[in-house]
Amino acid sequence: xxxxxxxxxxxxxxxxxxxxxxxxxxxxxxxxxxxxxxxxxxxxxxxxxxxxxxxxxxxxxxxxxxxxxxxxxxxxxxxxxxxxxxxxxxxxxxxxxxxxxxxxxxxxxxxxxxxxxxxxxxxxxxxxxxxxxxxxxxxxxxxxxxxxxxxxxxxxxxxxxxxxxxxxxxxxxxxxxxxxxxxxxxxxxxxxxxxxxxxxxxxxxxxxxxxxxxxxxxxxxxxxxxxxxxxxxxxxxxxxxxxxxxxxxxxxxxxxxxxxxxxxxxxxxxxxxxxxxxxxxxxxxxxxxxxxxxxxxxxxxxxxxxxxxxxxxxxxxxxxxxxxxxxxxxxxxxxxxxxxxxxxxxxxxxxxxxxxxxxxxxxxxxxxxxxxxxxxxxxxxxxxxxxxxxxxxxxxxxxxxxxxxxxxxxxxxxxxxxxxxxxxxxxxxxxxxxxxxxxxxxxxxxxxxxxxxxxxxxxxxxxxxxxxxxxxxxxxxxxxxxxxxxxxxxxxxxxxxxxxxxxxxxxxxx
Numbered sequence: 001x002x003x004x005x006x007x008x009x010x011x012x013x014x015x016x017x018x019x020x021x022x023x024x025x026x027x028x029x030x031x032x033x034x035x036x037x038x039x040x041x042x043x044x045x046x047x048x049x050x051x052x053x054x055x056x057x058x059x060x061x062x063x064x065x066x067x068x069x070x071x072x073x074x075x076x077x078x079x080x081x082x083x084x085x086x087x088x089x090x091x092x093x094x095x096x097x098x099x100x101x102x103x104x105x106x107x108x109x110x111x112x113x114x115x116x117x118x119x120x121x122x123x124x125x126x127x128x129x130x131x132x133x134x135x136x137x138x139x140x141x142x143x144x145x146x147x148x149x150x151x152x153x154x155x156x157x158x159x160x161x162x163x164x165x166x167x168x169x170x171x172x173x174x175x176x177x178x179x180x181x182x183x184x185x186x187x188x189x190x191x192x193x194x195x196x197x198x199x200x201x202x203x204x205x206x207x208x209x210x211x212x213x214x215x216x217x218x219x220x221x222x223x224x225x226x227x228x229x230x231x232x233x234x235x236x237x238x239x240x241x242x243x244x245x246x247x248x249x250x251x252x253x254x255x256x257x258x259x260x261x262x263x264x265x266x267x268x269x270x271x272x273x274x275x276x277x278x279x280x281x282x283x284x285x286x287x288x289x290x291x292x293x294x295x296x297x298x299x300x301x302x303x304x305x306x307x308x309x310x311x312x313x314x315x316x317x318x319x320x321x322x323x324x325x326x327x328x329x330x331x332x333x334x335x336x337x338x339x340x341x342x343x344x345x346x347x348x349x350x351x352x353x354x355x356x357x358x359x360x361x362x363x364x365x366x367x368x369x370x371x372x373x374x375x376x377x378x379x380x381x382x383x384x385x386x387x388x389x390x391x392x393x394x395x396x397x398x399x400x401x402x403x404x405x406x407x408x409x410x411x412x413x414x415x416x417x418x419x420x421x422x423x424x425x426x427x428x429x430x431x432x433x434x435x436x437x438x439x440x441x442x443x444x445x446x447x448x449x450x451x452x453x454x455x456x457x458x459x460x461x462x463x464x465x466x467x468x469x470x471x472x473x474x475x476x477x478x479x480x481x482x483x484x485x486x487x488x489x490x491x492x493x494x495x496x497x498x499x500x501x502x503x504x505x506x507x508x509x510x
Contacts, residue, residue, distance in 0.1 A: 055173055056171060056172060056173070057077050057079070057171070057172075057173045058077065058078045058125055058168070058170055059075045059076065059169050059170065060075065060076050060078060060086075060095070060123070060130075060158070060166040061074070061075050061166065061168075061169055061367040062074045062075070062097065062164070062165075062166060063157065063165040063166060063367070063369075063409060063410070063413055064164070064165035064370055064404070064406050064409045065111075065113065065164050065165070066113075066162055066401070066403070066406070067113035067114065067115065067116075067163070068111065069374070069401035070189070070190065071097070071108065071111075072190055072370045072371055072374070073099070073200040073367065073370070073371055074098060074108055075097065075098055075171075076095040076097045077173065078095070078123055078124065078125055079125070081124075081125075082124070083122055083123065083124040084122070084123055085119060085121075085122055085135075086120045086121045086123060086132075086160075086164075086166075087111070087117050087118045087120035087136065088110065088111045088112060088113055088116040088117065088120070089111070089118050091118070094110065096108075097111075099189050099200075100174060100175060100200070101175060101186075101189070101205070102176060102177050102178045102205055103177055103183075113164065115138070116136075116138070116160065116164055117135070117137060117160075118136070119135040120135060120136040120138065120140075120160055121133060121134050121136065121140060121158075121160070122135055128151055129151045129153045130151070130152040130153075130168055131151055131152075132149065132150050132151075132158055133148070133149045134147070134148050136160075138160050138161050138163065139160070139161055140158070140159070140160055141158075141159045141160075141410075142156060142157070142158055142159075143156050143414065144410055152168045153168070154168055154169055154170045155168065155169070155366065155414065156414075157410045157413060157414060159407070159410055161406070162405070162406045165370075165409055165410055165413075167366060167367055169367055171201070171202055172202045175202060178209065179209065180209050180212035180213045182212070182241070185241075190371045191371075191375075192375060193208065195233070195236070195237035195240055196233055196237075197230070197237070198368060198375045199365055199368030199371060200367070200371070201365040201367045201368045203360040203368075204360075204365055204368055207234075207357070207359060210357050211234055211238055211241060211357060212241050214238050214355045214357050215237070215239070215240075215241035215242040216242065216243070217355050218242075218333065219333070219354035219355045220313060220333060220334040220352055220353050220354055221333070221336070221353060221354075221355045221356070221357060222298075222337075222338070222342060222345075222350070222353035222357070223235060223335060223337040223338075223356075223359060224337070224339075224342055224356065224357070224358050224359070225337075225358060225359030225360070225361070226339055226359075226361045227339045227418075227419050227420065227422070228417070228420035228421050228422035228423065229360065229361055229362075229420045229421065230359055230420075231296065231337040231359055232296060234359055235249075235251075235292070235335040236249065236294075238292070238335060238357075239291075239292050239335075242333075247290055247291035247292060248287065248288055248290065248291030248292065249291060249292045249294065250284050250288040250291065250292070250293050251294040251296065252284055252293075252294070252296070254295040254296060254297050254298045254300060254301040255300035255301065257301065257305065259302070262305050263322055264283065264322050265284065266283050266284060266285050266309065266319075267283040267285050267286070267312075267320060267321050267322065268281040268282045268283025268285070268286050268321040268322070269281055269322035269323055269324075270321060270322065270323040272323075273322055273323030274323065282321075283319075283321065285312055285319055285330045285332065286321075286328070286330060288332040289331060289332055290332070291333075293332050293333070293334050294335045294336075294337070295334065295335070295337070297338065297339075298336040298338050298345065299338035299339065299340035299344055299345065302497040302500065302501070303346040303349075303500070303504065306346040306349040307348075307349070309334070310348060310349060310352065312330065313334060314352070316329060317329045317330045317331055317332065334352075334353070336353055344498070346501075361417075362417050362421065363416060363417070366413055366414075369409075369424070372421065372424060373402065373409060373424070373428065374401070374402045374404075376421075376424065376425050376428050377391055377392065377402035377432075378400065380428065380429065380432065387432060388400075390403075390435075390438050391404075391432060391438065402440070403438055403439045404439065404440040405440060405441040405442075407441075408431065408441055408442045411442065412424065412427065428440065430444055431443070468491060468502055469506070470506040470507070470508050472491070473487070473499070473503060473506065473508050474508060476490050476491050484500060484503075
């Protein structure tokens with residue numbers, strides 16, 4: 001039962017009545033009861049009433065606030081026809097910020113940053129986007145450029161010196177209550193959960209729900225996502241969220257399984273078979289009995305090798321070790337991961353991966369990037385006392401906050417990442433190495449950080465082309481004198497196996 005006195009999220013988006021039939025007051029931080037004017041403002045907000053669950057609204061997200069770092073991830077809804085004031089302190093027509101999570105929506109106190117003007121800017125919606133006009137003395141910037149007034153589009157940033165950085169997104173006004181994910185595993189706002197996932201965006205919460213559902217399904221799972229999105233972290237979360245969190249977890253990169261020894265690697269062999277001197281091995285299928293087998297990069301495994309897994313993935317889990325006539329059974333769950341299109345997998349192999357989890361790229365949850373920055377700096381500080389001493393500031397209430405230049409955060413929030421979190425972490429380490437003082441800034445020579453979008457384009461040009469047709473493949477094979485390896489290189493595919501899979505689907509012979 002939810003406690004009275006908080007704003008509840010449900011199909012009707014209303015508060016529960018007391019037993020005497022009256023409505024409880026809305027409460028703010030630390031249980032402070034909201035004044036009548038605040039409650040009126042809140043009730044007018046698109047967060048509290050108006051839009052239904054999953055309806056998108058125009059939102060400004062706190063992306064950086066050095067004086068109040070715990071506020072990163074809070075949102076304010078800018079509704080049509082309702083100009084709002086951004087700034088420090090209280091007052092009429094003030095933009096109210098909330099912490100939006102599954103369940104209660106928590107209204108927050110006004111900003112208290114001493115470097116933020118009381119009347120910093122006025123913001124409203126119009127036909128072409130979100131209009132913002134500077135009011136205070138402090139400088140305002142849009143997407144890193146100084147301005148007096150700007151028309152923002154989703155994905156744009158709005159900054160006020162080092163005091164406050166906001167990100168404009170369109171997102172769900174509220175989040176549905178948790179159905180699968182255990183609320184006890186949820187960490188403090190903005191902090192990693194019990195499994196290491198960071199983020200308060202709708203995409204981050206949808207992922208948590210999907211992982212919890214997959215964990216409880218007891219079915220084989222396919223995790224799909226770009227490189228660096230955290231597919232192994234997702235696989236380990238499935239194990240921890242399952243009914244067997246202490247079960248074995250065997251992890252292998254499927255691309256490294258040798259074609260000539262695939263059965264020995266998967267199913268094991270008896271001593272001295274197939275060659276003298278071979279030791280007795282259970283194989284990774286046997287090692288994963290009563291547990292989980294995680295095969296990363298499953299898309300790199302040729303379809304003819306995927307076929308070796310078909311029988312053992314059926315309900316009986318039957319297999320035989322090399323040199324042994326006795327049939328064994330392994331009660332394991334396969335969690336396979338790929339950064340390729342699932343349709344590239346062998347059809348009957350894909351059909352056995354009953355549950356699918358899509359891990360979103362950073363481009364799909366940009367509002368989580370600031371929290372990830374803080375988390376990655378904290379993680380780096382655990383490896384290096386020098387980083388902890390220079391770039392983390394201890395706070396009076398406990399914990400620490402990362403010192404990062406707001407303009408650097410602004411650039412990272414807006415850029416494209418070829419390898420997602422791996423790229424983000426690499427850039428932070430590079431910036432820390434080049435920073436002179438106690439704040440992380442971008443001082444590296446060479447192209448600006450934002451130019452990494454070109455890296456993404458180069459990466460895509462080297463990966464598979466899902467639109468390849470039979471005529472194009474035949475032309476490439478003819479140009480390569482029938483060599484599949486050379487044709488795959490000309491077609492910008494990763495290897496010949498990717499081309500073999502495409503040829504098989506299209507009925508093209510070599």
